[in-house]
Amino acid sequence: MxxxxxxxxxxxxxxxxxxxxxxxxxxxxxxxxxxxxxxxxxxxxxxxxxxxxxxxxxxxxxxxxxxxxxxxxxxxxxxxxxxxxxxxxxxxxxxxxxxxxxxxxxxxxxxxxxxxxxxxxxxxxxxxxxxxxxxxxxxxxxxxxxxxxxxxxxxxxxxxxxxxxxxxxxxxxxxxxxxRTLPPSLTAYTGVDALCHALEAYVSLKASPITDILALKAISLVIKNIRSAYKDGKNMDARAGMALAALLAGMAFGNAGTVLGHACGYAYVYPATGLHFPHGYSIGTTMPYVLEYNALANLEKHTTIAELLGESTEGLSLRSSAFRCAVGFKKLLQDLDMPTSLQAVGVTRGMIPSIARNVFRSPKHVARNPRKVTVEGLVELFTKAYDGRLESERKLTS
Ligand SMILES: [Fe+2]
Incomplete structure (x- = not known):
C-alpha cells in the first residue's frame, strides 16, 4: 500500500x-x-x-x-x-x-x-x-x-x-x-465516455488508492449495465447502474484526470480532419488502440481491466492477459453498434500525421499518460486504429 x-x-x-x-x-x-x-x-x-x-x-x-x-x-x-x-x-x-x-x-x-x-x-x-x-x-x-x-x-x-x-x-x-428517455445512441456514447473516464483515471500517473477504488467500481458497473441500458432504455436497474458508474467515474477522473484516450479522441476530429462527432463516440473509436498502446506500461492494471471487460486470461502470461483489455473494449463497441476503426468514420490514411501531432494539443493528458507518448508511437497507434486491427487480434489469428 x-x-x-x-x-x-x-x-x-x-x-x-x-x-x-x-x-x-x-x-x-x-x-x-x-x-x-x-x-x-x-x-x-x-x-x-x-x-x-x-x-x-x-x-x-x-x-x-x-x-x-x-x-x-x-x-x-x-x-x-x-x-x-x-x-x-x-x-x-x-x-x-x-x-x-x-x-x-x-x-x-x-x-x-x-x-x-x-x-x-x-x-x-x-x-x-x-x-x-x-x-x-x-x-x-x-x-x-x-x-x-x-x-x-x-x-x-x-x-x-x-x-x-x-x-x-x-x-x-x-x-x-x-x-430514462435518453435514446439508445446517446446512451451508448455517454456510457462509453463514462467508461473511458474510469479506465483512463485508473491508469493515470495521478491515480491514487482512492481514485482506483472508484474507477474499478465504475468499470464493473458499466460492463454490467451498459448493454442492457442500450437495448432497453426502460430497464431502470440498468439505468441506475449506469448513473452510479458515471458518478463514480466522475469522482475518479475529477482527481486523477483522463489521459491518452481523451487526447486521441480530441485529436482526430476537427481541425485535423473536419469531422465532428459526439464526445464519447470519438473517444470510444480510438480507445481499443490506446489501451493496446498503454498496456505495456502497467501490465497488472491492464490485466485487471481485461478481466473486468469480460475477457478470460486463464493460462495466459501477464503480458498476453494485459493486451486482452483492448479486445474486450472493441467487442463492447461492436455490441453498441459503434465504429471500431477510423476508416469507418471517414478518416483517410493521409490525415494520420496531422492527427498524431494534434494529440500534443492536450499536453496535460499526455503528461499523465502511463506510457511515454511520441509522434512515432502515435502514428503507429492511429495506423492500427485506421485499419481497425489490434496487434493482439493479429497474433491470435496468425
Ligand atoms: Fe469525457
Missing part, C-alpha cells in the same frame, strides 16, 4: 438514487436558495424533464427563472449569455440541469452572481470569490461534470477550459430516472 499523501476533492454533497429529485426543494433551502436560475437546453425541456424539476421548486414555493439556451459543446458566447441572464434578473443561486454542457454553463453562471468580470477574463485569471450556491442535476450517465471543478466551452475551432478549486457544486443530485 502506497504511503504517499493523496488529496481528493468532489462536490460538497452528493445525493444519489431513485426519488432524490423529491428532495430538491429541501436541499435548495438548506443552502440558502431564494431565487434560482435554472440553466438547461431545449432537448431537456422537450423531454419533459424541466417540468418535473420546476414542479418540485414550485411545490416548495421557491422562486425560479428558466434559461434554456445551452447548446451541445457550447461556445464561450453561450456561457456569456447565461451570465447576462443571471445578472440581469438578480438571481441568488443557480441550478444546472442536463448533460455536461448545461452543467458547465451553470458553473460559470453561478460564479458570475458573486464575481465581477466575464468568462473570457476568468480563463486567463480565475475568479476569486466563491460562486453563489449551485446545484447540478445530470440527465445523462456520462459526463461526471456534476462532481468536477471544470467548465469547458469548446467549439470545433476554439476550446476554453475554466478550472477553479471554488467551482465544486453545493449539491450534485443524481436521479437515475432522468436518464
Amino acid at each position: 502506497s504511503v504517499e499523501i493523496h488529496s481528493f476533492k468532489t462536490a460538497k454533497k452528493i445525493l444519489f438514487g431513485r426519488g432524490t429529485l423529491k428532495q430538491l426543494g429541501e436541499e435548495a433551502k438548506s443552502i440558502g436558495v431564494h431565487r434560482i436560475a435554472v440553466i438547461t437546453d431545449p432537448g431537456v425541456e422537450k423531454a419533459g424533464i424541466v417540468d418535473k424539476v420546476i414542479a418540485v421548486l414550485a411545490q416548495e414555493e421557491i422562486d425560479y427563472g428558466l434559461w434554456n439556451q445551452v447548446e451541445p459543446e457550447p461556445a464561450l458566447s453561450v456561457g456569456e449569455a447565461a451570465i447576462d441572464f443571471v445578472r440581469d434578473e438578480d438571481y441568488d443561486s443557480v441550478l444546472g440541469l442536463g448533460g455536461g454542457s448545461s452543467l458547465d454553463t451553470a458553473k460559470a453562471a453561478a460564479a458570475a452572481v458573486t464575481n465581477q468580470g466575464r468568462l473570457q477574463d476568468w480563463v486567463k485569471e480565475p475568479f476569486q470569490r466563491p460562486p453563489a450556491p449551485f446545484i447540478l442535476i445530470p440527465t445523462t450517465a456520462g459526463t461526471g461534470s456534476e462532481v468536477s471543478n471544470a467548465a469547458v466551452f469548446a467549439t470545433p475551432e476554439v476550446k476554453y477550459a475554466l478550472y477553479s478549486p471554488l467551482m465544486y457544486p453545493d449539491v450534485a443530485l443524481v436521479e437515475p430516472g432522468l436518464t
Whole structure:
C-alpha cells in the first residue's frame, strides 16, 4: 500500500438514487436558495424533464427563472449569455440541469452572481470569490461534470477550459430516472465516455488508492449495465447502474484526470480532419488502440481491466492477459453498434500525421499518460486504429 499523501476533492454533497429529485426543494433551502436560475437546453425541456424539476421548486414555493439556451459543446458566447441572464434578473443561486454542457454553463453562471468580470477574463485569471450556491442535476450517465471543478466551452475551432478549486457544486443530485428517455445512441456514447473516464483515471500517473477504488467500481458497473441500458432504455436497474458508474467515474477522473484516450479522441476530429462527432463516440473509436498502446506500461492494471471487460486470461502470461483489455473494449463497441476503426468514420490514411501531432494539443493528458507518448508511437497507434486491427487480434489469428 502506497504511503504517499493523496488529496481528493468532489462536490460538497452528493445525493444519489431513485426519488432524490423529491428532495430538491429541501436541499435548495438548506443552502440558502431564494431565487434560482435554472440553466438547461431545449432537448431537456422537450423531454419533459424541466417540468418535473420546476414542479418540485414550485411545490416548495421557491422562486425560479428558466434559461434554456445551452447548446451541445457550447461556445464561450453561450456561457456569456447565461451570465447576462443571471445578472440581469438578480438571481441568488443557480441550478444546472442536463448533460455536461448545461452543467458547465451553470458553473460559470453561478460564479458570475458573486464575481465581477466575464468568462473570457476568468480563463486567463480565475475568479476569486466563491460562486453563489449551485446545484447540478445530470440527465445523462456520462459526463461526471456534476462532481468536477471544470467548465469547458469548446467549439470545433476554439476550446476554453475554466478550472477553479471554488467551482465544486453545493449539491450534485443524481436521479437515475432522468436518464430514462435518453435514446439508445446517446446512451451508448455517454456510457462509453463514462467508461473511458474510469479506465483512463485508473491508469493515470495521478491515480491514487482512492481514485482506483472508484474507477474499478465504475468499470464493473458499466460492463454490467451498459448493454442492457442500450437495448432497453426502460430497464431502470440498468439505468441506475449506469448513473452510479458515471458518478463514480466522475469522482475518479475529477482527481486523477483522463489521459491518452481523451487526447486521441480530441485529436482526430476537427481541425485535423473536419469531422465532428459526439464526445464519447470519438473517444470510444480510438480507445481499443490506446489501451493496446498503454498496456505495456502497467501490465497488472491492464490485466485487471481485461478481466473486468469480460475477457478470460486463464493460462495466459501477464503480458498476453494485459493486451486482452483492448479486445474486450472493441467487442463492447461492436455490441453498441459503434465504429471500431477510423476508416469507418471517414478518416483517410493521409490525415494520420496531422492527427498524431494534434494529440500534443492536450499536453496535460499526455503528461499523465502511463506510457511515454511520441509522434512515432502515435502514428503507429492511429495506423492500427485506421485499419481497425489490434496487434493482439493479429497474433491470435496468425
Ligand atoms: Fe469525457
